[in-house]
Amino acid sequence: MRSRSLSAVLISGLVVAACTAPTPSSFEWIDEPALEASARDEPPPDDELEPSGVTDVTVPDPSAGGSSSSERSMAREAAPTAPVVAFLNGGGGTYTAGVDDAARRVSSVLSFYGRRSATAPPTGYAGATWQELLDCVREKFARYDVTITDRRPVGAYSEIVVTNAWGSSILGLSNAIGGIAPLGACRVVPQAVGFVFQPVYDRPGYGGVAGACEAVAHELAHTLSLSHEQLAADLMSYSPANPAKRFQDANAACGVSAQAPEACTCGAATQNSHRQLLSMVGARAANGGATNPADTTPPVVRVVSPANGASAPGNANVTVAVDATDETGLADVRLVWQQTQRALACDDSVQGVTCVVSGDRRTWTIFAGTGARSFYAYAVDGGGNTTSTPLVTISLTGAAPDAPPTVAVQLPADRAVLARGAAIDFQAAAADDRAVADVRAIWTFAGGTLEYPMAQTTTPGVYRATTSVSATATAGWRSVEIAVVDDGGNRALSPKRWVYVQ
Numbered sequence: 001m002r003s004r005s006l007s008a009v010l011i012s013g014l015v016v017a018a019c020t021a022p023t024p025s026s027f028e029w030i031d032e033p034a035l036e037a038s039a040r041d042e043p044p045p046d047d048e049l050e051p052s053g054v055t056d057v058t059v060p061d062p063s064a065g066g067s068s069s070s071e072r073s074m075a076r077e078a079a080p081t082a083p084v085v086a087f088l089n090g091g092g093g094t095y096t097a098g099v100d101d102a103a104r105r106v107s108s109v110l111s112f113y114g115r116r117s118a119t120a121p122p123t124g125y126a127g128a129t130w131q132e133l134l135d136c137v138r139e140k141f142a143r144y145d146v147t148i149t150d151r152r153p154v155g156a157y158s159e160i161v162v163t164n165a166w167g168s169s170i171l172g173l174s175n176a177i178g179g180i181a182p183l184g185a186c187r188v189v190p191q192a193v194g195f196v197f198q199p200v201y202d203r204p205g206y207g208g209v210a211g212a213c214e215a216v217a218h219e220l221a222h223t224l225s226l227s228h229e230q231l232a233a234d235l236m237s238y239s240p241a242n243p244a245k246r247f248q249d250a251n252a253a254c255g256v257s258a259q260a261p262e263a264c265t266c267g268a269a270t271q272n273s274h275r276q277l278l279s280m281v282g283a284r285a286a287n288g289g290a291t292n293p294a295d296t297t298p299p300v301v302r303v304v305s306p307a308n309g310a311s312a313p314g315n316a317n318v319t320v321a322v323d324a325t326d327e328t329g330l331a332d333v334r335l336v337w338q339q340t341q342r343a344l345a346c347d348d349s350v351q352g353v354t355c356v357v358s359g360d361r362r363t364w365t366i367f368a369g370t371g372a373r374s375f376y377a378y379a380v381d382g383g384g385n386t387t388s389t390p391l392v393t394i395s396l397t398g399a400a401p402d403a404p405p406t407v408a409v410q411l412p413a414d415r416a417v418l419a420r421g422a423a424i425d426f427q428a429a430a431a432d433d434r435a436v437a438d439v440r441a442i443w444t445f446a447g448g449t450l451e452y453p454m455a456q457t458t459t460p461g462v463y464r465a466t467t468s469v470s471a472t473a474t475a476g477w478r479s480v481e482i483a484v485v486d487d488g489g490n491r492a493l494s495p496k497r498w499v500y501v502q
């Protein structure tokens with residue numbers, strides 16, 4: 001892990017909103033710690049490059065106060081709350097240097113690096129994958145009055161360019177940098193333009209679309225004045241990709257680590273990213289859930305089943321029941337399935353996952369393979385208070401597909417001769433790799449077929465039934481077969497044995 005922390009010289013102008021505008025030569029540039037192996041759902045292939053950490057860069061708020069003045073302003077008043085429209089640009093484009101103006105494709109990032117222009121190629125995401133990114137970013141901002149769109153809006157808007165290019169190729173940045181954006185000086189940077197470099201997140205272990213989604217949310221939040229902070233569960237942290245990351249309602253020290261502190265843009269000793277977003281852009285009036293900033297009591301959530309450590313058949317549906325309640329209403333409840341790194345809403349939006357709501361209970365059904373699976377649930381209330389359950393790990397067994405059962409007939413002896421009215425025994429050994437569900441004898445005579453269910457004897461795996469030949473039976477040959485069905489529905493049928501009734 002490298003750390004290139006440059007001293008932060010704070011200069012601000014006479015404009016009260018301009019509280020912390022670092023000079024262009026004094027931005028911070030700190031690498032993210034390498035991803036923890038445990039944070040990845042799948043181990044990387046052997047030939048994968050070692051994750052070297054992802055970082056991002058903020059550039060000074062381009063229009064906040066006069067940079068010609070070295071007068072320090074102690075006033076740290078936030079700008080009035082105003083909604084923001086954010087354009088998620090997957091189409092790329094050519095941008096020129098200047099004070100941010102998304103509609104004119106002017107970016108202060110270019111000015112910062114002394115580049116006259118830069119051309120960003122389009123995103124590599126398409127179709128459902130692009131939609132997944134869009135949905136994910138919308139979910140991150142669901143509680144705030146930020147409209148996320150992927151069509152270039154009319155009027156004033158901010159823009160995050162998701163480009164399928166490394167920062168090195170279009171801006172001369174380090175390839176460890178996942179995104180870059182202007183940092184609002186305790187205010188929303190108007191018409192801001194930021195960039196997210198998709199190839200950084202396409203590498204195994206970097207989260208893919210989910211990682212890019214977090215980067216978009218992170219960069220956009222920089223333009224909305226949020227500093228880095230040290231709370232790992234917060235989107236403004238540098239902790240590894242995690243679908244449960246959100247803007248947390250908690251006070252956290254600013255900077256990406258205790259070793260690399262940063263000033264919080266609004267001048268307080270700590271940052272509460274949720275509250276700061278509410279003060280910058282306001283709460284979304286109708287977000288499909290409750291919004292109640294006065295609510296400070298967190299919701300209650302628990303995994304009802306399965307229990308931690310439980311085993312269940314693999315290659316089958318797993319059912320997870322979660323109960324969640326809040327005294328003023330829930331804004332969101334998610335099941336975080338770690339293998340796929342997805343935070344599943346109860347909305348059937350993910351193929352292979354269904355969910356039903358009944359009262360306080362949400363029940364997800366997920367088709368899963370075999371092996372260990374871990375998950376947890378979290379609930380968010382209208383005040384942004386979040387409660388997560390402990391991690392639950394279950395074991396999905398039965399890696400091999402269910403094999404058919406086997407059967408070996410023991411009685412009657414082949415070509416046995418029976419008198420009318422005599423007793424007859426059917427007996428067979430039956431076995432299965434999982435469980436035998438049914439064993440029965442099939443008696444075929446001129447008039448049809450009769451079946452005799454057989455019960456397991458005191459000898460495990462040996463099944464038996466006894467009946468007798470009718471006293472009025474006609475003389476002739478009968479056949480006997482033993483049929484075995486296992487718990488997976490696989491059936492085995494023995495060879496025929498012949499019995500003569502005389």
Ligand SMILES: [Zn+2]
Nearest residue numbers: 056057218228
């Ligand atoms: Zn950042």
